[in-house]
Amino acid sequence: MPADLAVIGLGHLGLPLAQAATAAGIDTIGYDTDPRPVAELAAGRPPVDGSLTASEIRRMLSGGFRPTTNPTELGRVRTAVICAPTPLGADRTPDLAAVTEAARALAARLRPNTTVLLESPVHPGTTEDVLRPLLETGSGLTAGRDFHLAYSPGRLDPGNRAHGFAHTPRVIGGLTPACTESAAAFYGRLTDKVVRARGTREAETVKVLETNFRHVNIALVNEMAVLCHELGVDLWDVIRCAETKPFGFQAFRPGPGVGGHGVPVDTIGPHRPLRLVELAGQVNERMPQYVIQRCATLLNEHGKSARGARVLLLGVTYKPDLADQEGSPAAEIGRRLMDMGAVVSYHDPYVADWRVRDLPVPRADSLYEAAAAADLTVLLQHHRTYDLQGLAVKAQLLLDTRGVTPAGAAHRL
Incomplete structure (x- = not known):
């Protein structure tokens, strides 16, 4: 027909x-x-x-x-x-x-x-x-x-x-x-x-510009997150203030990595590479490793080793309130934690089965009980169903990679 x-x-x-x-x-x-x-x-x-x-x-x-x-x-x-x-x-x-x-x-x-x-x-x-x-x-x-x-x-x-x-x-x-x-x-x-x-060609290049714009700006705030942690500065408060400027600024926020279907394009055929985009890609690709470093440091500061530590990962999708895992940094973070000897589990209301290296990762049935039992809970994605205030109270140790928990309730990226 x-x-x-x-x-x-x-x-x-x-x-x-x-x-x-x-x-x-x-x-x-x-x-x-x-x-x-x-x-x-x-x-x-x-x-x-x-x-x-x-x-x-x-x-x-x-x-x-x-x-x-x-x-x-x-x-x-x-x-x-x-x-x-x-x-x-x-x-x-x-x-x-x-x-x-x-x-x-x-x-x-x-x-x-x-x-x-x-x-x-x-x-x-x-x-x-x-x-x-x-x-x-x-x-x-x-x-x-x-x-x-x-x-x-x-x-x-x-x-x-x-x-x-x-x-x-x-x-x-x-x-x-x-x-x-x-x-x-x-x-x-x-x-x-x-x-x-x-x-x-102009229409095709629109997509290249839009995708690269996102990745370059995320890379900037990701670098700022690392710097602000070293300086003892609350980057999320900085962004909150900066976005009140009515011109010349668009707010982007850091995270554990960049997911999604749009990938940065830094090389176009035989033409010269886009050096800024190439560098932004390197910055963003390092973020999962930075999360691992923060996890190990937090555990060590609380008298625990990463080896044998029970780590609960919250939100393994690339975007909040969606089931799509395309490009999510959660898989790399899970792999690296396992390589360090950590015992990894996860919770995600949109993902019933999650695998790392084709092996099933245990899924927490009760979020609060799992957070209370874990040595470290890491918020990777902020789904609206998460009660962050309650989670901060229940978790022994909470690392918030999205900057969404109440001030002082968790360690931020």
Whole structure:
């Protein structure tokens, strides 16, 4: 059965798009080569990252959304959006294997007048230099003449209800002005505002800038956290005061590491590396080790060795109030604690099973009892369900890596 839209890739980019499109009354199919998420979605079960609830999936299905692994469905749509994952490879550049696979599947079935969009994080030039040749060779059609081609960076903040799909402006950059307008017409059905970039490369570079901006600023406050601890200065009070400045400052807060799907890009093809981004990555990658150092020091100051110490980790997801563990520093912190001989357990209301080195980590059933029994409790993620005041009273020793406990109630990062 024909559909208006095909979302290719049912991950953290594709599912929110499919949800928004279905809610807007657009007949949508979701295509993925992996049969597992397709079967789960078809059965009304939510994704493992918790990005959508079971009720939201059921609403999508009742609204006409159809998940499929059948590539022939791609030849029956007016618009196709590629949302394939592009994790960093060993050379620190985005791995385009899933994007090229999606492009070949689409190209073999591409019809004239279709609008093709790419949302995956890629290097500037990918839409024109990689995606376009694959689509043209596989279809015999010409981009900009026979079909429209454009790039739009994914920029949703998972779990952020204030800035959902409809209220987050979309940046569009087309191969031609007509391509841009066709893409803008599609996204205009889903969002309040569409911003037109000069072309595909400018739109692609928006994603690079936005992601690197986040990582560089987190690195700055992470370095400030280490410095302020050495100086005996309350960094969170410093940030509280600094963010009252109405211009020239945006508040970022330190933590045990940087998680999430957006990864910093410090090398772009043969061009010179972005040295500041490279350095920021090094700073952020050192934060789990700094947390371990603080853990060992705190235990030692209280007459205990890390070897044999019972350590409870609270919150192992990368973001509060979500189940998504993508890039969470908790796994590295757990590994390092185990290497030191600590006995590690965890608590997370969103994660029923957590593994380190493919081995299950014991899950605390009773939070307060576990905190009282542990030699050290480490708050890695601040879920709203945590009663921090009560936790501070029950825990023998509490390290707060998020700066959210009441002043004086815990040791802060």
